[in-house]
Amino acid sequence: MAKFLVTGGAGFIGSHFCDAALAKGHEVTVFDNFETGQEFFLQGAKKNEKFSLIRGDIREFSEVNKAMSDFKPEWVVHFAANADVRRGLERPRRDLDYNTTGTWNVLESAQKAGAKNFLFSSTGSVYGEPTVFPTPESCPFPEQTSLYGASKLAGEGLIAAYANGFAMNSLVFRFVSILGARYTHGHIFDFMKRLKNDASHLEILGNGKQTKSYLHMTDLMSGLWMAIESQPKGHNVYNIGHDDALIVDQSVGYICDALKIKPRLTYTGGTRGWVGDSPRIQLDCTKLKALGWKTTQSLEQGVRDTVKYLEQQAFLFAEVK
Ligand SMILES: NC(=O)c1ccc[n+]([C@@H]2O[C@H](COP(=O)([O-])OP(=O)(O)OC[C@H]3O[C@@H](n4cnc5c(N)ncnc54)[C@H](O)[C@@H]3O)[C@@H](O)[C@H]2O)c1
Numbered sequence: 001m002a003k004f005l006v007t008g009g010a011g012f013i014g015s016h017f018c019d020a021a022l023a024k025g026h027e028v029t030v031f032d033n034f035e036t037g038q039e040f041f042l043q044g045a046k047k048n049e050k051f052s053l054i055r056g057d058i059r060e061f062s063e064v065n066k067a068m069s070d071f072k073p074e075w076v077v078h079f080a081a082n083a084d085v086r087r088g089l090e091r092p093r094r095d096l097d098y099n100t101t102g103t104w105n106v107l108e109s110a111q112k113a114g115a116k117n118f119l120f121s122s123t124g125s126v127y128g129e130p131t132v133f134p135t136p137e138s139c140p141f142p143e144q145t146s147l148y149g150a151s152k153l154a155g156e157g158l159i160a161a162y163a164n165g166f167a168m169n170s171l172v173f174r175f176v177s178i179l180g181a182r183y184t185h186g187h188i189f190d191f192m193k194r195l196k197n198d199a200s201h202l203e204i205l206g207n208g209k210q211t212k213s214y215l216h217m218t219d220l221m222s223g224l225w226m227a228i229e230s231q232p233k234g235h236n237v238y239n240i241g242h243d244d245a246l247i248v249d250q251s252v253g254y255i256c257d258a259l260k261i262k263p264r265l266t267y268t269g270g271t272r273g274w275v276g277d278s279p280r281i282q283l284d285c286t287k288l289k290a291l292g293w294k295t296t297q298s299l300e301q302g303v304r305d306t307v308k309y310l311e312q313q314a315f316l317f318a319e320v321k
Contacts, residue, residue, distance in 0.1 A: 031056050033058075069112065117232075135282065176281055
């Protein structure tokens, strides 16, 4: 059994990771400032005596450093981030502060506390607008198209340098969009929030033809744990996503069908929903599959499970900014 310090452990993905780690018998400390995380996502974890919670901000080196030196984890799992891709240009310092400098704060304090293993949640957005599909980890990097992608790629660079310089073992995962219970941001959340106010009309950003891969939380967790349990050595980068992709219009179709509504659809037009929206994301996950990983949930199931969860937890639409 190992000690895991999980930054962002109160969030959508982090809270599932904590539940899985505790179910496997590990000791878990969450470090989170609850900016987008939810206390009630940790309800189950809090009942476990191997769980503890520290409220703190990764932008404050002294706070992360204290948590790290008190707990002395074997694994640091770094999910805390500004995960809002779309509004990057409205607050241009934010991605740098959270995703790059914040990542350095976590890395440096992990290294000082003697943590030997580091997992980082990066993103398929680091490929900008690639020309190779499905996109492998070895794809030549085109220009960055979002501050979010650029700040995550800078974080990846720091992790590679620490892994090589301080003999840490690192797992960098480039996620597609994740679906499932506790989903609090992304296109399904936005669409359902707007449809709650007006079920007769839905405006879609772009032309509705953007094509994206997604992944069910169940399959994300099995991939992360398969890589952790493979006891990785050195610096490792893995794509993680479904082989299938959905066109935005298809996804809207599943959402409306699940909600039993038929809104009039209008489009803002253009091949991108916003500046930095990649018209196509589809990752080649051959490398992770070589560890034995495979997906078990269809994307349609992922969308339907997400809609069902948000219908049951409708108060989240008011809770989450
Ligand atoms: N959800 C996705 O589809 C997706 C896709 C690609 C990558 N990712 C990455 O996965 C990670 C988790 O994403 P998520 O969807 O669970 O997001 P989330 O917003 O639900 O979780 C982020 C967590 O980090 C915490 N946090 C934010 N800023 C912090 C700070 N300064 N100090 C301490 N805690 C802070 C939040 O309170 C929250 O609990 C992020 O790094 C995100 O960039 C997510």
